Amino acid sequence: MKYKIAVCRFVLPVLLLLLIAISPSFAQQKMNQFITGLMAKMTVQEKIGQLNLVVGGEATTGSVVSTGVEEKIKQGKVGGIFSVSTPQRIRRIQELAVQQSRLKIPIIFGMDVIHGYRTIFPIPLGMAASWDMQRIEESARIAAQEATADGLNWTFSPMVDISRDPRWGRISEGSGEDPFLGSAIAAAMVKGYQGKDLSADNTLLACVKHFALYGAAEAGRDYHSVDMSRIKMFNEYLPPYKAAIDAGVGSVMSSFNDVDGIPASGNKWLLTDVLRKQWGFKGLVVSDYTSVNEMIDHGLGDLKAVSALSLKAGLDMDMVGEGFLTTLEASLKEGKVTMAEIDRACRLVLEAKYKLGLFDDPFRYCNDVRAQKEIFSEAHRKIARATAARSFVLLKNENVLPLARKGSIALVGPLADAKENMVGTWSVSADVSKATSLLAGLKEVAGTGVQVRYAKGANVSEDAALEARTSVFGKPWQRDSRHPDTLIAEAVRLAKESDVVVAAMGELAEFTGESSSRTDLNLPQSQKKLVDALLATGKPVVMVLFTGRPLTITEEDQKLPAILNVWFGGSEAGYAISDVLFGDVNPSGKLPATFPRNVGQIPIYHSYKNTGRPLVGDEFQKFRSNYLDVSNTPLYPFGYGLSYTKFEYSPVKLSKTSLKGAEKLMASVTVTNSGKYAGEEVVQMYLRDIVATNTRPLKELKGFKKLLLQPGESKEVSFEITTNLLKFYDHNLRYDWEPGEFTVFIGTNSRDVSSANFTWNR
Template sequence: MINNKKYLVSFMLLVASVFTSNGQDDMDKFVSNLLQKMTLEEKLGQINLSSGNTGAVLGGGGEGQLIAIKKGEIGATGGSSFESIKKIQDAAMESRLKIPVLIGLDVIHGYKTIFPIPLALSCSWDTDLIERSAQIAAKEASASGVCWTYSPMVDIARDPRWGRVSEGSGEDPWWGSQVAKAMVRGYQGGDLSKNNTIMACVKHFALYGASEAGRDYNTVDMSHLSMFNGYMEPYKAAFDEGAGSAMSSFNLVDGIPATGNKWLMTDVLRDRWGFDGFVVTDYTSINEMAYHGLGDLKTVSALALKAGIDMDMQGLGFIGTLKESLDDGLVSMEQIDQACRRVLEAKFKLGLFEDPYRYLDENRLKNEVLTDENLEAARELAARSMVLLKNENNILPLNKKGKIAVVGPLAEATGDLLGAWVMYRNRDIVPSIVEGIKSVGGDDVEVLSAIGANLTNEPNLRKSLSSPFAMFMGEKMVVDERSLEVLIDEAIAVSADADVIVAVLGESTAMSGEASSRADISIPESQRNLLKVLLKTGKPVVLVLLNGRPLTIEWESENVPAILEAWAPGTAGGNAIADVLFGGYNPSGKLTMTFPRSVGQIPIYYNHQNTGRPFDENNKFTSKYLDISNEPVYPFGYGLSYTSFEYSDVEINKSKLNGNDKLIAKVTLTNTGDRAGEEVVQLYISDPVASISRPVKELKNYKKIMLQPGEKKEIVFEITPDDLKFYNSELIYDWEPGEFSIQIGTNSQDVKTASFVWEK
């Protein structure tokens, strides 16, 4: 821990009379006392997340930024390293009131130990491990001085063209809520003032996952019923779990940008839900309200403050215009004080006033970052996040003997295993899939490899993947300049004597994530052509997919005998993929986002509402496509194992219930294969008659069960009226009496059903 005697003396003189503990009363007294000492300029500085107005780089600790901090012009900034963050806090201790700076960073799925992307994590259906990943990320990041993360992203997403589906937990609001709570617990722990926890920031509030056409930064338009029943639940769950902050989204809500939407930021977030943390904008989202047609920077800055925004991220609107708006009567001092108070309260909760250097710990930085234990946790989570999509003739698991050809433009990738939003990308410690197969396979396995094809030959995509932005968000595309014929011939040559071919295809890191929307979400043509050549060899082919979103892989599903969805698996991903391929881990992941057949089906999700003319293959005038099936390639909840499971019929304790009765539903699960394995038993509820049209089914619970070969187990679920609740047309959250059905099964389509009546 760093000691600063000059700071401690000044600090004690300022707050000795009020600072006694971390209780609510002490915080109120301390913040009120401090607010009385602050000038207007200092208050505006506290609600400014910025590099300053001197041209310094955000979070870089440059001289211009440090000068602005000393003047009290910056309340929060980004963090890049131990050294730069220490300089930032040193500068804060030279300011008049010595208010520490809040240090934030995009710690999305790990700090230096990188875990699978969040979409992959959600496919593990293991909230304990998901919480652990956030806890490890918090421990690593906090040692460098970071005390605030712009995570979790809890946006519900039903359009895989949107690149940021990689950052969320898929399409289901109930499951998204469980993941959101686990992430908040992992980051914040039980005590935010501990130096190994960091404050969570729930984003993007709200509805960003419903961006039109799957295009990033685009508009959103939906009814309040759709909002509350389909999208809002994970945000509320994260806030109920105690998340300390929220981030506004770029999109419109009811025609008004979220950042300037008082109904959203005050009426819903604070008055309805009781959130008492602070709200920061997304990057320059105040400024961007001008493009939505709401006025100049002065106008939209005042609008954001009055709506309930507490901190302006990098837009310089608050610090640059609110003084003039105050003079003109457009905003009040009470509104400025309220925003400033919430920011100061966050710093108090984090213990920064007690010790501004509490999150700078060189000893922890040396001993708690990239440890063997952390890397092992990353490897375990990566394996558990993978989803076995197909395994014809039990090609998998592979034998640890013979020759394996590992072919594809991602076969020897390292950085592309990490996924988007990795601020400290260290390729040198990442084993490739080729290296993982060699290591896990052992001495009796001979591994041959070839690129076979470039990632893509499509000109527009190539240009995007070769841009400087691709380097910032992921990996710049490396192009092999040899001819297509040479690349294909090399792949055929290494495959000629192989017993099995592992084709590693899909997306590079830069092809998903922020600002990485794709209109065509198929495997690029260059890679599909390679796959066709490999299949023509007659060798068994295993397709390993690396990607950050569901892909349109109908052709691959029909023609490739084995497919493993590995996502972007993180630092230990190469070894984890090999663990699964060789059977060291029996895959148990289940999809949390539907895989469409075609982009023409999008949006596609399991919990849709029904149509008045449901599909009937014998009737032309029903809801269907002329050219493809309505059904997806792989539904929500889908995932195979190296063993097999059988479900009995569902048994319920009552067919008629009243009031606060409890419904007990049972199903017997049997492992009918010859390997031990885990199954995610999923419970869905349908409400076929209600005051509003309800989804065809909704996930309400699950249990992940390990069974030995031949073992059977009775799985019991308890259902209460709380599981039947929804928002009605008056936005009242309640349940209605009537007929219901429960469905229990291995995915959202393959279920066993029982019906019952529940009266009030």
């Protein structure tokens, strides 16, 4: 009997593991059989119809709007719709597909759910500044819960484009300049959206974008050409996309730009050789908004030619342009495309719908009860408020912050009472009327012991046309018609009567985002004049900086005693900013993108390579790599961010200094909170490969940990270093590590670090 029990204890777990191992193949087989059977019934027109993605609401990223959508649905000529929401509207549209089309194939419904659905979190660049993967994943999880409660099942997010040019407006929509940080965020977002079961009614099919290199547009001008070496692509720009693929992302969006001279939407090397063959991606690839049609202007032929080129390259779904719908059948007859290529694309679209459970229940996302209970809930708003507060970056503080809860505060500036702009760019589903302005938040959080008075002080810009161009997407801007001197005089009078001044400055929300590139990254002149007038009162001035990109605020850094960068914090921004200003939350954000001193330094980033004539020190040297008129150093380095407390670092300690083969190295520091406030610190680890067959960066981020320390508390922070962290793509695109000497740096940002050397041999 004991023998039988022992056998059972051994055999049963093994059998269970075997069942778990083979169950995905059963599910795959079942899906394949279903889709093969369905496709056998489909006409060529119906297959091509599945490749057609149309816009059902207002255009959010282009000027073209789909027409005749209802009739096309009945004819089986629509595979997906985006920019439509609410269970009622989606149910009506889905009924057209599953009741009035011949094969009753359900439609997939998407939207640009970028940093929240109704409960809006900080813009993605701000979320990246938190360096908190748990909070980032949670934000995507909440976005998925709310979006699916409103009938959606597909999001065009995360955007993982690396950008080192803050002139590019869409830097606000990504995670900044670094591939290691960007990769971690990409994986966290995919996990948050998709969860563990795509067929659940509260998970979204994620779509990583924009594949590829979109953030490297020349001159920082949106949609512009991109030109870079493949070694730079693979080492610095492609890793976040690969991280999303490895995390199981279900779809990929091609980018507007060209790659190696071929637009991404028609680039077979990119969409098939790299994405599918090299990386093993098995999901669907969708174009960006009319990007197939735009290949005509790239100079690759007429609509029929570029549509055929895109399909053959590996594109599966055509967003809005309808080139697939109107030309592929003719191209098939002419032998320009094959039936196998159409079948491939159709199958991948149908597979996405199958995985979402739409064939089992086309209306599984149309739940009125969920929509009423789960959208913009008190619990979600509380999380958004806490998350926003931890994304803010304290850039400067000369004993002004946190503010005391007493006396009087003059709140001035064009962004002080601008609740519509708090949600930032790419918040297409936000109800901006429910956002909280800084004025409202400050009054509530300050309590009865503080008098808060407000004056606008200035318009965002003296250029009325510029303001008008950025008052879009439900974010109207009311320009003050009074003379600029009158506005400043009112603010100055208020400042003189107050104990401290909080100046809400910076950009409007749509100064960044798509088609919002800028060449001047200074504060507008209207705001500079206001800052100078406020400082002239002699009162302490705290600048609360609203921005979707690194700005060139060198003058403000020199003049102001305190600067808090709050990005655009989302629905609860006003409360979150106030929480930090009064010290209820100690700021812990760190910059995910370098702040230049002026636009002439761009591109500027931390992981640059050395030259044959490097500058030694900071002073100008002739015939060395530097500028005549400005330092090489940035205003604020990557990873930078202050706290209300002070963190001290011990020297780096290594477990060994000589390693071989598959050994592991532990690099450690002790971090001490030597201040009087509890605070969170992001401990950052960088590596340098000193001698290699290719030129290597002077520093590369390869690890980070966020920890909470009480006053006087110390913790040892350790990073495990393996040969995987030493790998890079060489000039032959071989991915491996090379033996030799290395340096590890650990510190509070990419500049302020301590270091230690080690050697590693095969």
